[in-house]
Amino acid sequence: MNEDQLTEMIIKCPACSVEGKAKSIMKELEIPHFGKVLETTIQCPSCGFKHSDIIALEQNDPAKYVLEINKNTLTVRVVRSQSATVSIPEIGIKVEPGPKSEGYVTNVEGILNRFEDAVKKALKLFEDDESQKNAKNTLNQIQELKKGNGTATLIIQDPFGQSNIVSDSVKILEIPEEELRELKTGFSHIEDG
Structure with missing residues (x-):
């Protein structure tokens, strides 16, 4: 996955377990002063569940x-x-x-x-x-x-x-x-x- 690539999938909702409803979106970004990250979002129209996260893809010194x-x-x-x-x-x-x-x-x-x-x-x-x-x-x-x-x-x-x-x-x-x-x-x- 490169910076401009967006990946979207329809998945089983982790909250209500309804199959084929939740949308999972992943995008790799470069954030100034931070580095490469993976931005993830899951949204379910059935139950309203929403979860977003930013996951660092690079490790630095503590x-x-x-x-x-x-x-x-x-x-x-x-x-x-x-x-x-x-x-x-x-x-x-x-x-x-x-x-x-x-x-x-x-x-x-x-x-x-x-x-x-x-x-x-x-x-x-x-x-x-x-x-x-x-x-x-x-x-x-x-x-x-x-x-x-x-x-x-x-x-x-x-x-x-x-x-x-x-x-x-x-x-x-x-x-x-x-x-x-x-x-x-x-x-x-x-x-x-």
Whole structure:
């Protein structure tokens, strides 16, 4: 499959299992500052299922990307691969990759929006006073950052070096071996035993 080639197939829906209804689309692209990726989309008209992903086709050295979040960096482009961990330590929030992790391209404000949505869901799930208090505090801190008030640190750790923060202000660091061993990748593996 080359850059201009688009592959479309009709498949069995992974959600409702209706045969011959879901459309699978795959396209190889070259994304600046990121490299070659495979963009995949599955849509099912029967049940409304939709899944999109960006899968990196190149592997680089592990990297840790660090950027100060402030009013001037909210529009900075962020590429997060499906294997990256995203955190803002000052607020105490972190998203680690799992088996259903998806890659995405957004900006710093988009990352804050994703965290905000997750905290709002947590507010509905946990009803005890302590959880509510912590979630509301976290939500307030995220909203203040989105307004350009205050600063915090955005950290993306990618064991395969496929993520990126596109800014002259970003620090790109090596990940120490002991830290690298602790990082989740989102991929399952079976050990011989």
